[in-house]
Amino acid sequence: MPVPHYGVWVSSPLSFIAERAEIDPRSPHIELKFKNTLQSSQTFRAAINIKSLDVESRLVFWLVDNFDSSTLPDALSNLQPGFHKISQGDGLGLDYIRDGLINLPDGELLEHDLPGPNNDIIDRVSPILDAAIKSKAKMYIWGSQFSPRPDGIHDVHMNQGSLPRFDNGVKQDGGMLFHFGDDGHWEGIFMAFASQRTPTDDVKGTPLPESVELVDQLNNAESAA
Secondary structure, X not given: OOOOOEEEEEEEEXXXXXXXXXXXXXXXXXXXXXXXXXXXXXXXXXXEEOOOOOOOOOEEEEXXXXXXXXXXXXXXXXXXXXXXEOOOOOOOOEOOOXXXXXXXXXXXXXXXXXXXXXXXXXXXXXXXXXXXXHHOOEXXXXXXXXXXXXXXXXXXXXXOOOOOOOOOOOOOEOEEEEEOOOOOOEEEEEEEEOOOEEEEOOOOOOEEEEEEEHHHHHHHHHHHO
């Protein structure tokens, strides 16, 4: 089933709260507040998953800290601030597998919340959000707009390769890109659940019979290194 209300929100990040284990040990999120522009009055919310409900609860994290913006479609830079629904075939959707945005074996397997510095998903995402907020970066965030009240976005992660009871789609992955106006560079955050599988069907985005969980692919790559 395709991801409902899928699109990209052109916006400005304001602040965030990362839910540590003492706040929500089961299904925590990073709750990111943003506006269409810093001058706008209305505030919106992005609910970013940082733990899976699966037995394998870790996430896979990719940071592209010098993202090549030349790979983006020209139409993206022409979008006005706000949410834009994406239709199949308009070229604005993300696809981790087919777009070459990331190199799957470069992903990090990360727990939700561990003692110590720089060793869990919160530790890896928080500095990027802090920098984007401080620099007043422009944010492009892909996912599923809240419904029926369209005041936020979720499913900000890979949206294919899941079991059939979950939404799966092609060119409907979630993610975040930040354009830092001070020096013009771009950074990208991409995440997936470790239990999601690739490769996927080119039409439905569901796992193919020969697909393998991301956690096993990453462990095998590490063993072979």
